[in-house]
Amino acid sequence: MSEALVPHQAKADTPRKRPLPGSWFARAIESDLFYSFRRSRLTMVATAMTVLFFLLAILASVLAVQNPFDPAQLQLMNSRIAPIWTADGQSPFLLGTDEQGRDVFSAILYGLRISLTVGVLGVLFSGTLGIILGLIAGYIGGAVDGLIMRIADVQLTFPAILIALLVNGVVKSVFGNRLDAMSTLVVLVIAIGLSFWVQYARTVRGSVMVEKNKDYVAAAQLIGLPAWVIMLRHVLPNAMGPILVIATINLALAIITEATLSFLGAGMPDTMPSLGTLIRIGNNYLFAGEWWIVAFPGIALAALILSINLLGDWLRDALNPKLR
């Protein structure tokens, strides 16, 4: 998929027919991208949802009635209360509470924060790694290229979740049980980052291979710019489009991966739950009829993934000249 996107990149350098006056904002409003955005209602809804989720996560400490990560704020007396609109509901627990007296709504907000943090950081990490390796492979070529791309090929034969589990397991066995919640988060980011860099590397490498034989690169080389400047300042910007698409879709994948790891018990601890941990905990109470403990975190996760994916899909189509 990503390889197919490469040829149109040349287009990005061709000067615009009508230079746009005014600020970047005016330029953005009149861009093709924004035009396509305005025409798709679904995309607007998806964007609104995504923004909403990010806002909820950022404002979690303001919106939540309690801090579910602080055990001192949890009252066991308040455990297993049904959502507020049911007969057994109780204020202020909007979506009910779990078996530790954690307010499900607050837990979702804080869980979103963890999920999005891990997702965004994971994407940044895998993106940086993939871009650097892709640039090196494409620009230098030869044996280095062969080595990096063969590693990438080997890794592509495993599902990402397997790599993430492997990295997670190795780190945990090396550091033993001394990991606290914060370092668990870092381990998750690294595990997820290492599982998703391949797509970036392959895409960037493809773009670089096309770009590096063009005259502007030759010109840059002639005036004696160092290789890394050429790579970063001249070649990379022409490969940004597809990277953006991959990053958006990978954000959703990274969040799912984190949720899966936590659901399997390899992710965030019970005392600092992410959405996946909440679903795992709630799963135990499904048979007992306490559905809200698992249902709401599940819905939140599904809605989040769906909106990010819709956004990614639209971005891919909008940046693909063949579909215009």
Add this chain to the structure above:
Amino acid sequence: MSVRQSLLAAAIVSIVAFAISPASAQTLRYANQGELKSLDPYTLKETTTIAHHAHVYEGLVTRDKDLKIVPALAESWETLEPTRWRFHLRKNVKFHNGNPFTADDVIFSADRIRAKGSNFLTNVPADAKFVKIDDYTVDVKLDSPNPILISQWDGWYIMNKKWCEENNAVAPTPASATTPSYASLHENGTGPFMIESHQPGVKTVFKANPNWWRKPEHNLKEIIFTSIGSDATRVAALLSGEVDVVEPVPIQDIQRVNASGTGTVMTGPEIRTIFLGMDQVRDELLYSNVKGKNPFKDIRVREAFYKAIDVELIKSRVMRGLSTPSALMVAPQLYVLSKDFARPKFDPDGAKKLLTEAGYPDGFEVTMDCPNDRYVNDAAICQAVVGMLARIGVKINLLAQPKAQYFAKVLKPGGYQTSFYMLGWTPASSDSHNVLNDILGCRDDPKSSRGEANLGGYCNKKLDEVADKVLQEADTAKRDLLIKEAFEIAAKDFGYIPLHQQALAWGVSKKVKLTQRADNQVLLYWATKQEE
């Protein structure tokens, strides 16, 4: 497995079953929340594992359905003098590989269970010397009288000397071993079942032993054991008929199972006591932000922890009423005077004051070790404890792990690596002395096996003295008073924080009849299953 494959498998199984065994022999599928790692019967002293091993191995004695000691591989025994016991072994018993069972195997097993790496050191007293009189008679000589010598021998399984020697398995496999030994992957017992295949931690298939010396009470041809860690999945497996017996049924699902029509939940009080322990031995805790000293050495800190925990709330909320809060480290069924003990009142303000007096006005930080697939709602109880202690300013980093990792870390083979932990204990002898010795006894003498399971190293020499008197006292009334004295010392020291006795909850298909023993050993050699 595809439908066709399973049909084929079912066809083959039924043909084979028809051909080689009586028509009524059944396959019973059993799922437990925990896994079966090692088949070596001296590796892990833990009820579920011991119960699994009871299907393939046997001891000189065993316990019946009411937990009474009855003869097994020893036909009878007598006390020639207070320090000398004679055991008459059962003749014509064969191990699964065909080797005959003789006195040599008993003497070998007595050495092996007390060798380095064994988790069962206290089951056979260190001062007991085993002497072979003839092939079917063994004498045991003791330094001092011990009326409860055989009370823990139901968990001491006899292994075959020749088989162990041939397979390089003379030394017991320690729980912390990273590579499996031959004995941890294979078995050679005398028991009612033989292991057909064993995938550690995944699946174990037991096949009925046609040459068992006893007449079987079960009508099974095989038992397929799998580990299902997820509560919801385990219950779903029972409800769908995929498995016939599950242990435990999470207490929140008991109603659901009973209402389902496919299974029932057998409940009853368990004699296991769940408690919290604190490291009182090290000069500095392994996992804490307090450096240079150990806060748990201060009795006020231990008392503060005790008083900060609201065990009634844990009972009503986490255990849904299915627990008996306990002031003692032993269950009331096992000790008549337990009603004389009461827990100190739940008192968070008093606890906070005690912490301040002890020099921790802002509390401190410590890591708590907790299993998450061993006891009823274990991780949830630990989380509740974390919350309650947070209210007196103590920050607990909770490390809830599957029992395999948990036990490897906190037990003796792992070097007692814990600062604060949760454990459950069922005295193997069904007697308080086991608790006084294994849990409350000092572990400062490396040669003695006292304090084996005293993970925090609580120590009071006076208690040890009384415990020794308890061991030798034959008069029941006097003995009970001595036990009381010992428990009072422990309670005054706040050496441990007893929480409660949990309830048993076995999920059993309507097709299966089972005997439930109060020590929570799921023993399927008493199970019968209706024809399918």
